Amino acid sequence: MTDQLRAKFENLELNAGLGKISAFISMSLSLLCLFGALCFLFPSVLTTPELRPLYAKQYNLFYYGLITGIIISAGFGAFSAIVRQNRYGFYGLCFALVAAVLGCGVIEAPVLPSVPFYAGIDYFVLTLFILAFVFIPLEGFFAKNPEQKILRVGWVTDMKYFMVSHVGIQLFSFLTVMPIQYWITHLPDNPIVPYVQAQPIWLQFIELLIVVDFTVYWLHRAMHEVNFLWRFHAIHHSTEYMDWLASSRLHVIEVLMTRFIATLPIFLLGFHTSAVFAYLVFISFHAIFIHSNVRFRFPYLRWIIATPEFHHWHHSSEKPAIDKNYAAFIPLYDVIFKTVYMQSHLASVYGTVGYKIPNSFVKQFTWPFKKYVKRFLKPWRDQ
Numbered sequence: 001m002t003d004q005l006r007a008k009f010e011n012l013e014l015n016a017g018l019g020k021i022s023a024f025i026s027m028s029l030s031l032l033c034l035f036g037a038l039c040f041l042f043p044s045v046l047t048t049p050e051l052r053p054l055y056a057k058q059y060n061l062f063y064y065g066l067i068t069g070i071i072i073s074a075g076f077g078a079f080s081a082i083v084r085q086n087r088y089g090f091y092g093l094c095f096a097l098v099a100a101v102l103g104c105g106v107i108e109a110p111v112l113p114s115v116p117f118y119a120g121i122d123y124f125v126l127t128l129f130i131l132a133f134v135f136i137p138l139e140g141f142f143a144k145n146p147e148q149k150i151l152r153v154g155w156v157t158d159m160k161y162f163m164v165s166h167v168g169i170q171l172f173s174f175l176t177v178m179p180i181q182y183w184i185t186h187l188p189d190n191p192i193v194p195y196v197q198a199q200p201i202w203l204q205f206i207e208l209l210i211v212v213d214f215t216v217y218w219l220h221r222a223m224h225e226v227n228f229l230w231r232f233h234a235i236h237h238s239t240e241y242m243d244w245l246a247s248s249r250l251h252v253i254e255v256l257m258t259r260f261i262a263t264l265p266i267f268l269l270g271f272h273t274s275a276v277f278a279y280l281v282f283i284s285f286h287a288i289f290i291h292s293n294v295r296f297r298f299p300y301l302r303w304i305i306a307t308p309e310f311h312h313w314h315h316s317s318e319k320p321a322i323d324k325n326y327a328a329f330i331p332l333y334d335v336i337f338k339t340v341y342m343q344s345h346l347a348s349v350y351g352t353v354g355y356k357i358p359n360s361f362v363k364q365f366t367w368p369f370k371k372y373v374k375r376f377l378k379p380w381r382d383q
């Protein structure tokens with residue numbers, strides 16, 4: 001099923017005049033609307049509890065946003081299907097109609113029963129909508145590699161990563177933040193915490209960038225230099241096309257490890273929730289930006305803040321660039337620890353060298369374990 005999906009929709013040119021662009025807009029927007037309508041219908045199991053107060057407060061904004069999305073996707077679908085005779089436009093139109101039917105049944109300002117488990121469908125829909133809205137035009141106008149297609153090789157796999165990490169938000173935080181929170185309550189009070197919290201939020205924000213990036217630099221370096229860890233991180237490096245969606249390709253074990261290690265200093269030093277929230281939003285957006293297919297070079301800033309140019313070199317498969325530029329945000333760490341690599345030209349070829357990493361999401365999940373499973377089973381096989 002997914003092999004067929006990849007064969008059909010990956011490496012697909014959205015050339016104008018065939019109704020493909022309108023079908024693409026219609027299908028992607030109508031699917032988001034469909035998920036959005038389901039969130040309105042089953043909010044207690046499909047939405048993130050932290051975001052629910054915002055929905056209750058801005059109910060009309062989200063509701064009319066959904067209706068507008070349905071109308072736009074139906075319009076593009078109808079154009080593509082009727083004027084251009086494109087069957088995917090017809091599918092988009094159908095999805096929009098289903099979303100409209102579901103959307104009719106929305107519950108106004110529901111009183112939500114609390115359930116122990118939920119799926120972050122709302123988180124997935126909102127982030128995907130915002131990111132696609134910002135990055136698709138940005139990469140279209142300022143592409144580093146203008147030949148690269150929006151629906152390039154690997155996008156279906158990367159979309160699955162994006163979906164899993166967003167829909168499974170509860171599971172990820174349960175496995176990372178919760179153990180730290182539990183552990184922290186059993187530690188004696190850290191005498192530094194009151195001093196950290198007494199500082200203005202903007203200063204705490206800058207300190208977060210410096211402190212967390214230092215931790216992440218060493219974790220990232222360990223992932224490259226320790227073979228066992230590299231097998232998980234290699235999945236992220238397996239992408240041969242850099243764009244905003246490529247940033248999602250992260251093995252579940254890597255996501256858990258990074259979040260755990262990055263969360264530790266945040267909790268240990270006791271930063272204020274507002275500073276942490278601002279930091280998380282900023283750094284998540286920045287992480288996507290540095291993967292994007294854009295040609296901006298930021299002449300002076302590139303030595304202070306990690307830019308797409310800096311991080312693209314990290315993904316480069318050219319020999320001198322391998323195992324360089326580990327910092328997620330502050331390139332100075334790479335300068336200090338002698339792992340920096342910047343050239344007068346931009347990186348152009350990406351991917352892992354010497355490893356054949358499979359294309360599918362499931363096979364990529366099992367790939368890092370394969371070597372160890374084989375080794376474990378060898379004595380039985382040899383008998």
Ligand SMILES: [Zn+2]
Nearest residue numbers: 220224233314
């Ligand atoms: Zn890396």
